[in-house]
Amino acid sequence: MFSLNGTTFTNNSLSGVSRCLTQSSRRVSAPMVVVAAVSSNGKPGDGSVSVLVENALTESATPVEMEVKSTVTGGVQDVYGEDSATEDQSITPWTLSVASGFSLLRNPHYNKGLAFSERERDSHYLRGLLPPVVISHDLQVKKMMNSIRKYDVPLQRYMAMMDLQEMNERLFYKLLIDNVEELLPIVYTPTVGEACQKYGSIFRRPQGLFISLKEKGKIHEVLKNWPEKKIQVIVVTDGERILGLGDLGCQGMGIPVGKLSLYTALGGIRPSACLPVTIDVGSNNENLLNDEFYIGLRQRRATGQEYAELLDEFMYAVKQNYGEKVLIQFEDFANHNAFDLLAKYGTSHLVFNDDIQGTASVVLAGLMAALNLVGGTLSEHTFLFLGAGEAGTGIAELIALEMSKQTGIPLEETRKKIWMVDSRGLIVNSRMEMLQHFKRPWAHDHEPVQELVNAVKVSIKPTVLIGSSGAGRTFTKEVVQAMATFNEKPIIFALSNPTSQSECTAEEAYSWSEGRAIFASGSPFAPVEYNGKVYASGQANNAYIFPGFGLGLIISGAIRVHDDMLLVASEALAEQVSQENFEKGLIYPPFSNIRKISAHIAAKVAAKAYELGLATRLPQPKDLVAYAESCMYSPAYRSYR
Numbered sequence: 001m002f003s004l005n006g007t008t009f010t011n012n013s014l015s016g017v018s019r020c021l022t023q024s025s026r027r028v029s030a031p032m033v034v035v036a037a038v039s040s041n042g043k044p045g046d047g048s049v050s051v052l053v054e055n056a057l058t059e060s061a062t063p064v065e066m067e068v069k070s071t072v073t074g075g076v077q078d079v080y081g082e083d084s085a086t087e088d089q090s091i092t093p094w095t096l097s098v099a100s101g102f103s104l105l106r107n108p109h110y111n112k113g114l115a116f117s118e119r120e121r122d123s124h125y126l127r128g129l130l131p132p133v134v135i136s137h138d139l140q141v142k143k144m145m146n147s148i149r150k151y152d153v154p155l156q157r158y159m160a161m162m163d164l165q166e167m168n169e170r171l172f173y174k175l176l177i178d179n180v181e182e183l184l185p186i187v188y189t190p191t192v193g194e195a196c197q198k199y200g201s202i203f204r205r206p207q208g209l210f211i212s213l214k215e216k217g218k219i220h221e222v223l224k225n226w227p228e229k230k231i232q233v234i235v236v237t238d239g240e241r242i243l244g245l246g247d248l249g250c251q252g253m254g255i256p257v258g259k260l261s262l263y264t265a266l267g268g269i270r271p272s273a274c275l276p277v278t279i280d281v282g283s284n285n286e287n288l289l290n291d292e293f294y295i296g297l298r299q300r301r302a303t304g305q306e307y308a309e310l311l312d313e314f315m316y317a318v319k320q321n322y323g324e325k326v327l328i329q330f331e332d333f334a335n336h337n338a339f340d341l342l343a344k345y346g347t348s349h350l351v352f353n354d355d356i357q358g359t360a361s362v363v364l365a366g367l368m369a370a371l372n373l374v375g376g377t378l379s380e381h382t383f384l385f386l387g388a389g390e391a392g393t394g395i396a397e398l399i400a401l402e403m404s405k406q407t408g409i410p411l412e413e414t415r416k417k418i419w420m421v422d423s424r425g426l427i428v429n430s431r432m433e434m435l436q437h438f439k440r441p442w443a444h445d446h447e448p449v450q451e452l453v454n455a456v457k458v459s460i461k462p463t464v465l466i467g468s469s470g471a472g473r474t475f476t477k478e479v480v481q482a483m484a485t486f487n488e489k490p491i492i493f494a495l496s497n498p499t500s501q502s503e504c505t506a507e508e509a510y511s512w513s514e515g516r517a518i519f520a521s522g523s524p525f526a527p528v529e530y531n532g533k534v535y536a537s538g539q540a541n542n543a544y545i546f547p548g549f550g551l552g553l554i555i556s557g558a559i560r561v562h563d564d565m566l567l568v569a570s571e572a573l574a575e576q577v578s579q580e581n582f583e584k585g586l587i588y589p590p591f592s593n594i595r596k597i598s599a600h601i602a603a604k605v606a607a608k609a610y611e612l613g614l615a616t617r618l619p620q621p622k623d624l625v626a627y628a629e630s631c632m633y634s635p636a637y638r639s640y641r
């Protein structure tokens with residue numbers, strides 16, 4: 001029951017509110033719809049409520065204050081209440097009703113298509129706008145999967161998925177969650193890579209915020225243009241190192257969009273709490289700059305102070321707009337900026353670099369699991385990386401940290417078990433002067449070695465070979481065969497994305513090692529048959545980590561990311577690998593269990609945040625796994641009564 005301008009209403013339905021507003025406010029004229037009602041005192045249904053009323057004819061919106069006399073019970077929240085307990089109760093908008101009629105069908109957040117019930121069609125002015133049939137959410141999923149499978153070309157499937165996301169968000173997420181193994185390669189690597197390359201040609205509607213040099217000085221206002229106000233996770237790129245495809249400039253937007261759709265599908269963060277951002281400071285990709293369909297600034301990349309100032313303004317504006325608990329995930333920046341940004345903002349913001357930290361955590365988890373198959377401890381292994389950039393050095397550092405924690409041996413010593421090859425060969429002390437700062441801890445005493453194959457065969461003889469070079473087919477037959485001569489079970493990770501950049505294929509890894517490799521890759525490979533046996537390989541991709549990791553930060557209200565959180569995330573993921581998975585040679589659990597996995601990762605990360613005194617959401621829930629699960633967004637349709 002609530003009253004507006006002296007009139008008390010017991011019916012909180014759309015028609016009740018609309019009628020009330022029609023009768024009592026001259027500022028709005030029918031037909032109109034209540035777009036949102038926001039509790040202003042923190043307790044839904046108790047106190048003063050601000051209602052946004054949209055005139056369906058002019059599309060202008062008018063805020064109207066309503067006095068709620070007594071608690072509006074259950075119904076309101078049941079109708080459009082919280083998608084997830086991760087919302088901050090004090091500023092949660094709770095929607096009485098949304099746009100009705102034609103605009104409801106055009107609103108991806110609320111549209112249900114043919115799943116609108118007969119009652120909803122009556123009460124929301126949908127009669128005649130839909131064909132007579134009413135179908136279930138499940139049948140919609142079946143129908144969409146049928147039509148997506150009819151496309152042979154992955155990019156067409158990608159475009160169909162993006163169209164669906166723009167049309168019916170809950171159907172998009174249900175499709176993705178129910179068919180995660182089939183659709184992950186479409187909305188994520190490898191297809192998202194091709195989508196970014198062609199983003200200008202396939203661009204339809206903005207799916208995130210574009211912040212270019214033109215917006216300098218106005219970023220605070222630009223953030224306000226985004227329709228959602230309660231943002232919990234931002235994934236931001238400047239497009240300079242998109243997967244292993246190089247500088248794709250503004251077209252890198254496909255990456256934040258894809259990563260955030262995984263935050264929702266895999267980690268249960270509400271879609272409305274996710275904000276994809278692309279910072280456009282130009283591009284050094286001449287092909288793009290000359291492409292008539294390119295959507296970004298046509299200039300070479302700004303660097304130095306100009307770049308730093310734009311990033312600074314963005315980071316400041318984010319904190320001003322969304323507070324200090326918004327998670328900012330840096331994604332696919334080039335390494336000459338990535339490490340510095342992480343260091344610069346790591347002490348003032350809740351920042352996470354997925355390529356450095358998320359990748360490290362997922363690979364460490366795979367190694368922990370692999371020890372079950374090969375035996376020994378981490379520090380008994382010798383590691384060789386091809387690629388000493390963000391992914392490579394990030395992984396190396398976390399492995400060294402874990403070894404140090406396990407053995408008590410100082411970090412400087414455990415690092416000596418890890419070797420790296422970059423585009424100039426083995427990283428050794430004699431190169432120290434010329435090395436970028438993030439490579440220096442990996443320069444050890446050794447004579448120079450130019451070729452990977454010599455480093456593998458002669459110099460290092462690693463037990464674990466990790467590809468993080470972005471350079472495809474660099475694990476040659478000779479390299480893999482060498483690994484298999486001195487290791488009974490060589491551990492080989494080909495992390496580079498997309499598939500075209502993978503250091504070797506699954507087929508090559510298994511056939512060249514006579515079926516003995518323990519293999520995982522950044523982009524997925526289909527199972528391989530070798531000598532009459534089928535080998536399934538795991539996907540060593542940070543997508544296993546960042547959704548649950550972010551969920552853990554959010555549910556604990558963490559204000560900073562700490563390396564110990566990465567270590568516990570690795571443990572949580574490794575614990576999810578079952579005996580059945582091991583028997584198949586797998587070192588990662590199937591993605592079909594990812595929401596359960598994410599809840600476990602979230603619980604461990606949140607527990608660590610509490611332990612480190614970095615959590616602000618008090619008191620700490622007793623059962624963090626159950627709490628994480630209870631906070632996860634569900635794509636089930638709401639009933640619009």
Ligand SMILES: NC(=O)C1=CN([C@@H]2O[C@H](COP(=O)(O)OP(=O)(O)OC[C@H]3O[C@@H](n4cnc5c(N)ncnc54)[C@H](OP(=O)(O)O)[C@@H]3O)[C@@H](O)[C@H]2O)C=CC1
Nearest residue numbers: 243244387388389390391422423469470496497522541542
């Ligand atoms: N599976 C996953 O979850 C993830 C995968 N990745 C993938 O890893 C790859 C690398 O990413 P990132 O570390 O950020 O990139 P960086 O650019 O930071 O690092 C690339 C490194 O590879 C080296 N390199 C490039 N080509 C060769 C070559 N032919 N031989 C030897 N070394 C070479 C570079 O050498 P130099 O320094 O001399 O130029 C550099 O050290 C990408 O393909 C990316 O998609 C990244 C993050 C997560």
Ligand SMILES: CC(=O)C(=O)O
Nearest residue numbers: 243332355497541542
């Ligand atoms: C997976 C990922 O983050 C990358 O390839 O950059």
Ligand SMILES: [Mg+2]
Nearest residue numbers: 331332354355
């Ligand atoms: Mg990345």
